[in-house]
Amino acid sequence: MSNQMTTHEAELVRLRRIEGQIRGVQKMIEEKRYCVDILTQISSIVGAIKSVEENILERHRKGCVHQSFTKGSKEDKARKVDEVIGVLKKFRRY
DSSP, X not given: OTTTTOOOHHHHHHHHHHHHXXXXXXXXXXXXXXXXXXXXXXXXXXXXXXXXXXXXXXXXXXXXXHHHHHHOOHHHHHHHHHHHXXXXXXXXXO
């Protein structure tokens, strides 16, 4: 899986739905809708994006990281651990 064999098709479906939600927020702003309603929709979008992010990370763990730990060298394992730690550090910034 480390050669980008993962398709993430389900995530594409979710991202298209999120894209529609974003267009909905744009329309809400154009229509000068109530701020709290806009913020509620934005919160929903952020949650959906986080869910996509978590799904991709989980698939990475089950595929690429697992493969590295079952078939890789010590160096491969160390690189994967460093990679995952780097990703998690980025997530904490949000």
